[in-house]
Amino acid sequence: MIHPKFRTIVFAFFMALFMSGFMSLVISLFNVGMVDNIVSIWLKAWLFAFCIAFPTVIFVAPVVHKLTNKLIRA
Template identity: 45%
Template sequence: MFPRKFYRLVFAFLMSVFMSFIMSGIITFLNLGFQADFFEQWLLEAFPKAWVVAFPIVFFLAPCVAKLTEFLMRE
């Protein structure tokens, strides 16, 4: 579907979407509980804000984390 040269960008996009979706849902639930406007608060407020932060973090830190993991796995 996508050329291999876009791997890092696609990876960062997908990882940040999944991570921020799950984390913002959990944190919203812990902070508000399950209220009538839970999904509105989660999907329209918390998730977009979390994703805007998560995407650049994943994009820039994933290569460093991969190298650190590789270093720690050496015997």
């Protein structure tokens, strides 16, 4: 198992993986429809999206946590 000190990185990895995968599929289907090579179009878009999403989640998640804590009453 992974050491708890890497929790933020593991969280960011899986959040970016699932969100980029789902969003790239939806956007690919929206843009080109159900074409024969949709899987290759989607996987190419997913790879690009994940490369952007992973570092974004690492930097944005702490800001979102702070903002959420300010908006939620204790």
